[in-house]
Amino acid sequence: MDFEPSDEPVALKILIAGGFGVGKTTLVGAISEIRPLRTEEVLSDRGIGIDDTDGVEGKTTTTVAMDFGRITIREGLVVYLFGTPGQERFWFMWDELSYGALGAVVLADTRRLTDCFPSIDYFEQRGTPFIVAVNCFDDADRYDTEDVRSALDLDPDVPVLMCDVRRRASAKTVLITLVEHSLKVLTASQS
Amino acid sequence: MTHWMDEEAGPVVRPYALVGGRTRSSGDALDLVALVTATGAAPSGGFVPGPEQERILALVTTATSVADVASELGLPLGVVRVLLGDLQDHGLISIGRASASERILKEVINGLRAL
Numbered sequence: 001m002d003f004e005p006s007d008e009p010v011a012l013k014i015l016i017a018g019g020f021g022v023g024k025t026t027l028v029g030a031i032s033e034i035r036p037l038r039t040e041e042v043l044s045d046r047g048i049g050i051d052d053t054d055g056v057e058g059k060t061t062t063t064v065a066m067d068f069g070r071i072t073i074r075e076g077l078v079v080y081l082f083g084t085p086g087q088e089r090f091w092f093m094w095d096e097l098s099y100g101a102l103g104a105v106v107l108a109d110t111r112r113l114t115d116c117f118p119s120i121d122y123f124e125q126r127g128t129p130f131i132v133a134v135n136c137f138d139d140a141d142r143y144d145t146e147d148v149r150s151a152l153d154l155d156p157d158v159p160v161l162m163c164d165v166r167r168r169a170s171a172k173t174v175l176i177t178l179v180e181h182s183l184k185v186l187t188a189s190q191s
Numbered sequence: 192m193t194h195w196m197d198e199e200a201g202p203v204v205r206p207y208a209l210v211g212g213r214t215r216s217s218g219d220a221l222d223l224v225a226l227v228t229a230t231g232a233a234p235s236g237g238f239v240p241g242p243e244q245e246r247i248l249a250l251v252t253t254a255t256s257v258a259d260v261a262s263e264l265g266l267p268l269g270v271v272r273v274l275l276g277d278l279q280d281h282g283l284i285s286i287g288r289a290s291a292s293e294r295i296l297k298e299v300i301n302g303l304r305a306l
Contacts, residue, residue, distance in 0.1 A: 009253075037262050
């Protein structure tokens, strides 16, 4: 695995998850080049006795816009950041987004900590390496990382850190922490 | 496809009209960060790439991710997957996905630090 030729292009995928309004887009914007993407939403009232849609299954979808971030490490090595959709109706996209992902950042807000439970459950079940980054909103009470760890019932090996996603340096630290964690998980799985 | 009558009316040509109304092709399972590269082969078997497929071929002379192709074309991901699937079936593009090695991850960490 370590012997791929260095000129082979590699694209890596990192997910940014967490509840609605927790700062996912801000984090992506603080550290990467934002690119627009149109994707499809499956309409929720699909297939109610109208399944004579031979070849025109597209009727049950409509397009939604989402952004992704791109960080070029060097020519031929690019890291992509995808925010996982917050609302429940977009859950169908999670499997696709998380397939082959290097890891996930679960953004948490201490005022609404429960919002990130679904993300944590999801990545734990899928075995996707993840970290929890607590976005420190100005008007939120401060907690230490161990309080957050115990409130979220996280395994001791899951990194937890405080961050301010508006700051590029902080966003950088978040991503580095994740990739270091993914590297640790990868190394452990190979030994 | 970038010409809109107005926001309410939507695009002049519905996206799925570009792919004959199909929403399925061999490009279905293409990962967002799978890398697409033109093979440089000539179209064969009577296959004529459409205008959007020509745009894709011009774009992927160097390896380009599926997400970037969709973003550049401004077309929905599902439509782009169908277009890519056809190009792949006719040998005009190759699609690869390198996995992350320890060496690559270390390179990413150093690269992020240097940002």
